[in-house]
Amino acid sequence: MHKLAILLALGSVVLMVACGGSSSSGSSTITSVTDSCSPPTINYGQTSQCSASVMGLGNFNSAVTWSASAGSISATGLFSAPSSGDVSLLVTVTATSAQDGSKLGTTTVTVNPTQSANNMAPIIVDAGPAGLQPPSVNVGFVTVTICVPGTNTCQTIDHVAVDTGSSGLRIVSSVLSIPLPPANDSSGNPLGECLVFLDGYVWGPVATADITVAGEKASNVPVQVMVPSSGSPPVPGSCSNQNPPGGAGNEGGSVNAFGANALIGVGLFQRDCGPACVSNSPPPAAYYDCPASGCNPTNVTLAQQVANPVSGFGSDNNGVLVQFPSVPDGGSLTSNGLLIFGIGTQTNNGLGDSTVYPVPDTGNNAGNFTTMFNGSSYPQSFIDSGSNGFFFPDSSIPMCNGWYCPTNSPDNLTAVNQGSNGQSGPTTHFSIENANNLFSTNNTAFSTLGGPAIGGANSSFDWGLSFFFGRDVFTAIENMSTPGGPGPYFAYNLP
Amino acid sequence: MNIFKLAGTCSQIAARILLSCLVLVLPFPAAAVLGDTAASVLDDQAGMKGTLRSVDNHTYVMHEITSSGTVVREFVSPQGAVFGVAWEGQFPPDLQQLLGPYYQQAQQAREKSQQEGSQQPRPRRAPIAVETPGLVLYETGHMRSFHGQAYIPQLVPQGVQASDIH
Secondary structure, X not given: OEEEEEEEEEOOEEEEEOOOOOOOOOOEEEEEEEEEEEOOEEEOOOEEEEEEEEEEEEOOOOOXXXXXXXXXEOOOOEXXXXXXXXXXXXXXXXXXXXXOOOOEEEEEEEEEOOOOOOOEEEEEEOOOOOOOOOOOOOOEEEEEEEEOOOOOOEEEEEEEEEEOOOEEEEEEHHHOOOOOOEOEOOXXXXXXXXXXXXXXXXXXXXXXXXEEEOOEEEEEEEEEEEXXXXXXXXXXXXXXXXXXXXXXXXXXXXXXXXXXXXXXXXXXXXXXXXOHHHHOOOOOOOEEEOOOOOOEEOOOOHHHOOEOHHHHOOOOOXXXXXXXXXXXXXXXXXXXXXXXXXXXXXXXXXXXXXXXXEOOOOOOOOOOEEEEEOOEEEEEEEEOOOOOOEEOOOOOOOEEOOEEOOOOOOEEEEEEEEOOOOOEOOOEEEEEOXXXXXXXOOOOEOOOOEEOOOOOOOOOOEEOHHHHEOOEEEEEOEOOOOOOOOEXXXXXXXX | OHHHHXXXXXXXXXXXXXXXXXXXXXXXXXXXXXXXXXXXXXXXXHHHOOEEEEEEOOOOEEEEEEEOOEEEEEEEOOOOEEEEEEEEEOOOXXXXXXXXXXHHHHHHHHHHHHHHOOOOOOOOOOOEEEEEOOEEEXXXXXXXXXXXXXXXXXXXXXXXXXXXXX
């Protein structure tokens, strides 16, 4: 009497198709073992599920043992390719009968090198968009392509400021030349947004775009179109009243006011506002329901909020690495760096010798670590490529038009940063030069430019772009896993 | 009329800060906040639709107003004047309301500084710092975390440090 057993290696389920008879008969023979894997072609780091078919006579044992010539395979036949490699690999997967080791089946799995997305976008620090006066200093710019979602109606925008201190793409309305579809709120009205930066605010409607940077693409991403105060809809008072006195006011209204054609926020958070805009009562003055009668604060879902484009990429989506060469004291005319997407996802974005500084993802100190400087502790400190200098409290350094102008220049200083895990990193050395001297050149990239920040116990050290030169600086996104643990965190190495 | 109104609002403040309430039943104007009377704290609470908590630490009374995503603390001297304010949270507060006439003063001080340096590159997405003889104001932070303080040096009681205003 024949028995046919098919072993489907899905978990530990074994299907035996028995043609009558008892299961306690004595003699049995294995006649053949065959196996196959699906899919038969995978990339390094991926898996393929293999199954075996065992045929025999009598009450035979349908179990098999699995082996693979490379990578690894589980008892249930799940083949795992090696984690990485540069050349295509043919792997022999063997299923051997547990009852009769001379009966085996083989199949071949092809493992290919990952076709990595180009995850490197060149950054330039220069004088900014053509004609900008006064010229930009210490702002890194990338080129971004936006498209009407799902179409080839696209626009490439240069001089998009790279901001690790915020999340979301925001475009000066006068730069925009394609009809991005506006986003509506839950009432079906146009959705507006007020976003406050440290020195001003931006206002304008939310729209939807496909975003491509280097070889990475995010589809159907909510973005903000920043309009001038004379534009439509008008700026609500509850928005403009958040402007700090002496702030720039509505700074998104023109390229000259904004200092860039757009800003790409690649910071710690997946959405710009997060839970605070979902269900707070009253809603914060952030997102606005904008019927024809005027705009009022409203709550929005996370999915409606302007999103970090990196979170929308298919891969390399757990954070960014910003890399700049060092620049000499006195600065450089320009500086060329890289915005590299992903942390530990490719060979070019590993953490290496960088120290990880975790930060809280909620609360009044969201995104902050502690800087110890001059014998004081500054618990609201952060790294922010969008700030164009070191900004910190030091009453011993003379100020000059919002910058520091030390008498003895360069003023060589040190600080120690500590993450929310309580662990301190190595001592960080930095220098401040007299800003008036720096600005007397045509240079635009300075590792020694700084200015004042809040003093006292409730204080802050803003490690802006000056800090980035000569380093790897990582910004890991909340709730994403990385080789350095889950985001949000900052990480950097010593120059 | 003004005095009655102030006395009425005083009754809503915790009894242990009654002393400062009694002091402010002197002819202070009602409105706005920084540099104003303790009564204006309640105007802010109403404006922010927030909850109020008050703490008397003997050299001053701190009133803390919490609303959606923002905490504002207002510091009142024994003489009944709001000598300092501080804020923190995901969003900045309505600074026009919180600072009252000092908003314009800080605005003018910074515009003057910016005009002097108008040919120079300016700090971008950088902390705000205003230091004048009559007003000190700082704000720092980034998306999801703002911190700031403002105070009038002449009104700060003896023994109180600027760093206490937080």
